[in-house]
Amino acid sequence: MKFLLLLAQHDTDFRAKELIAIAEMEKIELNLENYKEDSPFVEVDLPSEDEARRLVQRSFxxxxxxxxxxxxxxxxxxHESNKKNLAVYDEFMNKSFKVEFNCYQGTRSKESQLTExxxxxxxxxxxxxxxxxPEVRFVFLEDYDQYNPTPKYIWLATLVSSTARSVIDIYDLKKRKHVGTTSFEAxxxxxxxxxxxIRKGDIVYDPFSGTGSFPIAAAYHGAYVFASDIDRRPLRNYGLNFAQYNTSKNFLDSLEMDFTHDAFQSRLKFDAIICDPPYGIRERLVVCGAAKPERFIGKEHILVDNELSHRRRDYIAxxxxxxxxxxxxxxLDFAATRLNVGRRLAFWLPVEDRDVETTKIPLHTDLEFKYVxxxxxxxxERWLLTYEKRPHGDKGPEIPISLTDDFREKYYTRYRGQK
Amino acid sequence: MKLLTTNFVQCAVKSCSSSSNCFPLHFTECELVHEDLEFDEDFIKNVMVKIDWPALLSVTRDIGNNSLPEEKPNIESCDEQVLRDLHLVLLETQIKDGKMICKNCDHLYHIKNTIPNFLLPPHLA
Structure with a gap:
């Protein structure tokens, strides 16, 4: 069966990969050879309307x-091609219906619409x-070239399924109760x-949670989430957002924790790890420990009110x-050992201008790189990297992380310094 | 912090991770709160497979609850009430304030306003 996908015409580098990820998850064979970066229309072949629905219903x-x-x-x-194929209308014959127009980069006048x-x-x-x-929506989808009053291509089609796009507005940061400087766009x-x-019932972890932009998004699918952050402040009032979206039951806990000294037992395996690590721009890039160790020699013996200072409730590490x-x-090391086999790590990475084609993507032997x-x-730029945990014993190549070195320094000297 | 989470966290000090004493942590001076949460049977069943029952018993005794059975309930054959009780213990019961102590290195962690603090002082980091 021939279907037409209508995509959002922005964040174009994410659209096809999102569909591929969903297709893999739903075990749908998807061929996107007609996909074009500069067009919102893609023709695809799918076995039935059921696959079509499952492909898009969680797409944003x-x-x-x-x-x-x-x-x-x-x-x-x-109309000519339509008349040759009138048998398909049998199934719509007695259903209530509506005819709409959806024009990309152009418009058709109301009169002309009515005529058609x-x-x-x-x-x-x-x-x-x-x-x-209506039970059936017939839609003329028209593709125009900019400033050209006549469309270059037209499809007549019926709407099979809308998508999860309306959710974006509900999760809009402007309407969210608890946000911070590092909240990530919905x-x-x-x-x-x-x-x-991420699916219903998954256990998901965000190690650099901040105000919880990613855990909240994961909870939308019915996943259960753990979150941690080295900074306690954004973790306060964390539950507010889950309450706002009626996903309180999906919020397990947020922990004040240094990711490089995590307290999770290694027997706890995650179904997904998603995060936006700190870049050192809007938040400090720190771990537990002394910047000047010599100044802390012997401090573990200091007593305050007969209590070792580092054991006190008000101690700040x-x-x-x-x-x-x-x-x-x-x-990468954490994900390699703590993800369930076949499940995924997706994280964001700040990058100064680099060519994504020629840059060496960091690789871990136990993680299969999926997409950027x-x-x-x-x-x-900000890159979203996605990896999948390989089956046990299956080893891939390794490339250490190098592409983010001194991002912070460059950001401040090159970008901020430029007039 | 939910009792469920106590079943998955150990002392954050690296040298403790090889010791069997770093888990479960010992809980004292805990103030508990109850939060009503929607019951999700599938999740309770899934998570019960992962629960270390003796560790959960140790923590519930620490906080003064002796009502759990010695043996881990068989989630495949138990009735819904047992699952609802587990939901109450694992998810709805939360430690608002309290202390967690590593039985290996004796380091003390605080739970403040339901958020556990696992940050380490420099001599342990």
Whole structure:
């Protein structure tokens, strides 16, 4: 069966990979050879409407999937091909319906729309017309070149399924109760959960949680989440957000913890690890330990009110700076041992201008690299890397992390210093 | 911190990780709170497979609850009430304030306003 995917026309580097991740998860064979970066339309072949629905219903970067009834480079061609195929209308014959237009980079006047709708008279549809709640939505999808009043291609199709796109608005940071300087935008946080193939009942961990942008997104799918952060402040009021989205039961715990000295038992395995590690820009890049160890010699014996100071409730552990690459290497090592086989790690990485094609992506022997997606900003980029835990005994190549070295320094000297 | 979490955390000091005494932690001076949470039978069943029952008994005794049976309930054959009780113990019962002590190195961790603090002082990091 031929279907048409309508994609969001932004974050284009994420759209196809999101669909591939969902297709792998739902065991749907998906061929995206017609996919083009500059177009929101993709024709795909799928066995049935059931696969079409499962492919898009949890996608955040797809707007809808349509079953193609007719197509052509002009309205005449569309009606011509439609008339040759009138048998498909049998199943819609007595259902309430509506006809809509969806134009990309162009518009069609109301009069012209009405003419084309009336031209469909030959289909002899008997159903009631219902504009509010039709059983079948027929849609003319039109692809225009910019500034050109006539479309270059038109599909006539029925809507099979809408997507999870409306969720983005519900999770919008502007409406969220508890946010901070490091909160991650809802849309790409949700997309991250698809790359990581998070499902209902999964146990998910975010080691650099902040105010919980990723755990909240994971909980949307019904996953159960652990979160930790070395900074206690964003963890307070953590439950507010889960309460706001009615996912309180999915929030297990948030821990004040240094990821490089984690307290989790190694027998606890995760179904997904998703995070946006600290870059050292909006938050400090630190781990537990003394920056100047000589100043702390003997301090473990200091008594306050007859109590060792580091055992007191109000003790604040000192922290020392650390390289981002050290944290990331730790993250790969942790994921390699703590993920269930076949499950995924997805994390974000700040990168100064680099060519994603020629850059060596860091690799861990126990993790299979799946995809990288690039979000471009004016002077730097953010990459989303996705890995999958290999089966036991299956070893891949190893490439240590090098591409983030001195990102922080470059960010401040090169970007901020530039006038 | 939920009792479920106590079943998965140990002393964060690296040299303790090889000792069997670093888990479970010893809990004292705990103030408990109860939070009503929606019951999810599938999740309780899944998580019960992962629960270390003797460790859970040790923690519940630490906090003064002796009501759990000595033997881990068989989740495949038990009735729903048992699962609901486990839901109450593992997820709805939370430690708001308290202390956790490693039985190996005697390091003390605090739970403050339901958030456990596993940060280490420099001589242990």
């Amino acid at each position: 970067l797809t707007r809808g999937i349509y079953r193609i009834l007719a197509q052509g480079s002009s309205m005449d061609e569309v 709708i009336n031209n469909l008279g030959y289909t002899n549809l008997n159903g009631r017309i219902s504009l509010k709640n 849309e790409l946080a949700l997309v991250t959960t698809n790359m990581a193939q 000192t922290k020392k700076p650390v390289e981002l690459s050290t944290i990331l290497q730790n993250l 997606s690039v979000q471009k900003f004016s002077k730097w």
